[in-house]
Amino acid sequence: xxxxxxxxxxxxxxxxxxxxxxxxxxxxxxxxxxxxxxxxxxxxxxxxxxxxxxxxxxxxxxxxxxxxxxxxxxxxxxxxxxxxxxxxxxxxxxxxxxxxxxxxxxx
Numbered sequence: 001x002x003x004x005x006x007x008x009x010x011x012x013x014x015x016x017x018x019x020x021x022x023x024x025x026x027x028x029x030x031x032x033x034x035x036x037x038x039x040x041x042x043x044x045x046x047x048x049x050x051x052x053x054x055x056x057x058x059x060x061x062x063x064x065x066x067x068x069x070x071x072x073x074x075x076x077x078x079x080x081x082x083x084x085x086x087x088x089x090x091x092x093x094x095x096x097x098x099x100x101x102x103x104x105x106x107x
Contacts, residue, residue: 001104004048005072007036011097015055020086023050023074026099035071042066046107048077053100056087077103 009031015021024032042048043065051057063079066072074083093099 001049001106002040004040004042004066004103004105005036005038005077006100006102007034008098008100009034009074011093011095011099013095014093015089016092017089019089021089022086023078023083026052026087027074032074035073036077038066038068038070038072040105041068042105042107046105049104049106050087051102051104052087053102054091055093055099056090058085058087059106060085 009027011026012028012031013026015026042062044062046062047059048062049057049059060078060082062077063082064076066077
């Protein structure tokens with residue numbers, strides 16, 4: 001697995017272990033549009049493992065070709081149906097908590 005991108009975002013809401021949330025429901029519009037630098041080239045539909053710092057993880061497909069050095073956001077990395085997929089929370093966390101997001105290129 002190769003690190004594709006990383007960022008830190010703040011939770012928009014309280015979550016409990018077992019809750020099912022999406023990237024859209026977890027983060028405010030402001031945070032979803034926070035720039036993230038792409039670290040490696042990847043083509044559309046490449047599978048990326050998205051890890052939310054001990055909260056949960058999910059595999060999502062990229063919505064477009066990406067080039068190393070590009071600035072992207074959660075909203076421009078993935079198609080809407082990918083961003084909307086549910087992630088099962090592995091622990092409780094509070095609104096305002098900072099979550100480190102690591103994305104790893106799988107394909």
